[in-house]
Each structure stands twice: as structure tokens, then as C-alpha cells.
Amino acid sequence: MKINEIKQQFLSQLSITYPKQEIENFFYLLSQKYLGLKRIDVALNPDFKINSKTDQEFNSALAKLKQEIPIQYIIGETEFYGLPFYVDKNVLIPRPETEELVEWIVQEVKSKKLKVKSAKSLTILDIGTGSGCIAVALAKNIPFAKVWALDVSEKALKIAKKNAILNGVDLQFLNEDILALKKLHLQFDIIVSNPPYVRELEKSKMHKNVLSNEPHLALFVKNNNPLLFYNKIADLAKENLNLNGELYFEINQAFAKETKTLLKEKGFQNIESKKDIFGNDRMVKADLFQI
Ligand SMILES: C[S@@+](CC[C@H](N)C(=O)[O-])C[C@H]1O[C@@H](n2cnc3c(N)ncnc32)[C@H](O)[C@@H]1O
Structure with missing residues (x-):
């Protein structure tokens, strides 16, 4: 033919x-x-x-x-933040909004680079790493950072490991259920997470190719507890962020105000949200000042 x-x-x-x-x-x-x-x-x-x-x-x-199987799963690869990534049905296909979260962190670190660099190398934890897109892109673009990638899914971590090798970065991996974790035995300068945040009731508004193909473990939370992951991760961050550490989240656009209030109530400061290219509230950053 x-x-x-x-x-x-x-x-x-x-x-x-x-x-x-x-x-x-x-x-x-x-x-x-x-x-x-x-x-x-x-x-x-x-x-x-x-x-x-x-x-x-x-x-x-x-x-x-x-x-309607996504082309990224058919060819087994995609691009994120200008880098190649393997993907399969065990990991979420990285989204452009998440590239904006990575860009925010990279720019913030660059603007504070000298301060951080002279103190020590920067430590970063990515919670719910999936394909490893955030962790790998940060490790690649902040070469002095030591980056940990955590996920409950062993299958996702396997893909994240392949992606670290593909992109020539050295990541540390943690196979943990963040909701069950009492404490992390490590301290970080930055904790970042794009956790599951779509409520079950939002399924009806989602495209069939996402619903039928992408892992539900990566996407959904119960209708009655949309901030479940944010609440738990913020509590862990309070224990495991270094002095002047920063917490970054990708968020559900419907809950920007609630996410910021939650962080404020937990004692975080300089809480800022940012819109994505589509004009939706999509990311939040907060600092933890400790006495
Ligand atoms: C929205 S996806 C984000 C994936 C990737 N970081 C990205 O931005 O494309 C959420 C990730 O959280 C992981 N996850 C779900 N529940 C978890 C839990 N209880 N503990 C740790 N990770 C979890 C899923 O396996 C999935 O990889």
C-alpha cells in the first residue's frame, strides 16, 4: 500500500x-x-x-x-515542557496546564537561585508523580536540585523511572499512599503536587476519551471531600518543609478560594493563585515560615 x-x-x-x-x-x-x-x-x-x-x-x-484511545497512548509517548515522556494507560497524560505549574516553580527558583545555591542544594518532592513529568522537568531545569517522586501506583512509578532515564536525570522514588502516610522522614525546600481533584459528579462534563482511557486513580475524588489530598499534603508539608519552604499545587478551578482558605487556616503565608492559559484558576503557591 x-x-x-x-x-x-x-x-x-x-x-x-x-x-x-x-x-x-x-x-x-x-x-x-x-x-x-x-x-x-x-x-x-x-x-x-x-x-x-x-x-x-x-x-x-x-x-x-x-x-477514541488517546494518540499519546497509541504511540506510547508525549512531550511535556519540551521533553519526551513515555506514557501508558497507568499514567495520566501530562497536560499543558501542568507545564505552567513547572514554569512557575522554575522561575521562582531562578529568581532566588543564589540564596538557595549558597545554602545547599535544593530538595524537591513531587507527590502523585504519575509519568514523572513534574519531577523530571524540574530536575532537568534545576540541575542543582535533588528531586523525589512519590506515587501510590507501582505501575506509574515504573513509567516515571523510565522517564527519568530517558531524560538523563537522577530521581529518588517513593512508593507510598500519601493519604495513609503519618510522616515523611525527609525534609524538603519545595513540595509540589498535582493530586487527583476531579469530583465524581464532574464525570458527566468530561470527554469520553479521558473517562474511558485515563486512570481513574489519577483523576477522581469523592464529591463530599474535594480537598482531601490538599488537606493531607498541606499537613505533611507543615512537618516536612524546611524553613522558608514552598508548597505548590495544581488545583480544581472550582476550589481556588477554598484551597487558599485551607492553606491560610493551616498557617501558610504569601498564598497566591495563578490562572492557566485558558483563564482558569489552576495553581496555588504558599510559603511556610517557621519560628
Ligand atoms: C492528577 S495525577 C498527576 C500525575 C502527574 N503528576 C501529572 O501532573 O501529570 C495524580 C497522581 O496521584 C497518584 N495518586 C492517587 N492517589 C494517591 C495516593 N493516595 N498517594 C499517592 N499518590 C496517589 C496517582 O497515581 C496519579 O499518578
Whole structure:
């Protein structure tokens, strides 16, 4: 079969489910993955012959796209903060909003770099690391930091370890249930978390491809306790943050005010929230000053 014929199959068979541009993007990602061909190569060689093994790979991807399986899971990789990441169904696909949280931390650290660097190397803990996207991106961009990545899911930690190797960073891993943990036996300068924060009742507003494919362990909390993780992580942070340590959260946009109030009541200071590129309240930062 010729490559252009496969492209036409994708366009005709997926048009009920996706817009044309998105189908083309899928097709070019797959051409790059299976054949090492860039978009321009495909355009210049429409008659390029595909062998039967690759033909089967395209067909299998086409069938999965019809079932609305995310392209990132089909090709097994994605990009986050300009870095490559392996992903599979055991980890959440990293979101652009989370890149903004990483950017906030990187910029804050850069602005205080000299102070931190002269004191010691910076220690960071990422709670609910999933693919390891936050931990790896921070370790890569703050080279003097020592970064720990924690998750309750062993399968997620396996992917996070692969991603640390892929990106050439050295992370420390902790397999813990943060909700059951009494105390961490380590102190950190920064604790960051993008914990599960979608209420079960919000399921009806979510796209089918997220609901059917991404791990529910990574996404959902009970309707009656939306701040469960924030409450527990803030308590741990009070014990395990160093003097002048900082806590960063990605948050549910519906609970920015409540999350800030919770942090204030626990004694955190300089509590700030930030909107994401879509204009939603998406991140919170708080400092812990100890006497
Ligand atoms: C929203 S995902 C975030 C993943 C990744 N940090 C990111 O930003 O894409 C939440 C993560 O928390 C983990 N998690 C869920 N419950 C947990 C628990 N009780 N203790 C530790 N981690 C938990 C999930 O396995 C998942 O990887």
C-alpha cells in the first residue's frame, strides 16, 4: 500500500469522530513513529510503499483511534515542557496546564537561585508523580536540585523511572499512599503536587476519551471531600518543609478560594493563585515560615 492511500483511509474513516486537522496530526505522528518520516517527507513522497508489518501498525492505530484511545497512548509517548515522556494507560497524560505549574516553580527558583545555591542544594518532592513529568522537568531545569517522586501506583512509578532515564536525570522514588502516610522522614525546600481533584459528579462534563482511557486513580475524588489530598499534603508539608519552604499545587478551578482558605487556616503565608492559559484558576503557591 502507498502512504497516501493510508492517509486517505484515516481521513475517510475518522471524519465522523475528529476534525480534519486533528486526523492529519495523528497520521503524521504515526508516520514519524512507524517510518521515521516527517510531514514534509510524506508530502514529497505520496507513493512511498509501506510494507505489510507497517501497514498492520497503521491499521491497528486506526482501530484504536476509532475507539477514541488517546494518540499519546497509541504511540506510547508525549512531550511535556519540551521533553519526551513515555506514557501508558497507568499514567495520566501530562497536560499543558501542568507545564505552567513547572514554569512557575522554575522561575521562582531562578529568581532566588543564589540564596538557595549558597545554602545547599535544593530538595524537591513531587507527590502523585504519575509519568514523572513534574519531577523530571524540574530536575532537568534545576540541575542543582535533588528531586523525589512519590506515587501510590507501582505501575506509574515504573513509567516515571523510565522517564527519568530517558531524560538523563537522577530521581529518588517513593512508593507510598500519601493519604495513609503519618510522616515523611525527609525534609524538603519545595513540595509540589498535582493530586487527583476531579469530583465524581464532574464525570458527566468530561470527554469520553479521558473517562474511558485515563486512570481513574489519577483523576477522581469523592464529591463530599474535594480537598482531601490538599488537606493531607498541606499537613505533611507543615512537618516536612524546611524553613522558608514552598508548597505548590495544581488545583480544581472550582476550589481556588477554598484551597487558599485551607492553606491560610493551616498557617501558610504569601498564598497566591495563578490562572492557566485558558483563564482558569489552576495553581496555588504558599510559603511556610517557621519560628
Ligand atoms: C492528577 S495525577 C498527576 C500525575 C502527574 N503528576 C501529572 O501532573 O501529570 C495524580 C497522581 O496521584 C497518584 N495518586 C492517587 N492517589 C494517591 C495516593 N493516595 N498517594 C499517592 N499518590 C496517589 C496517582 O497515581 C496519579 O499518578
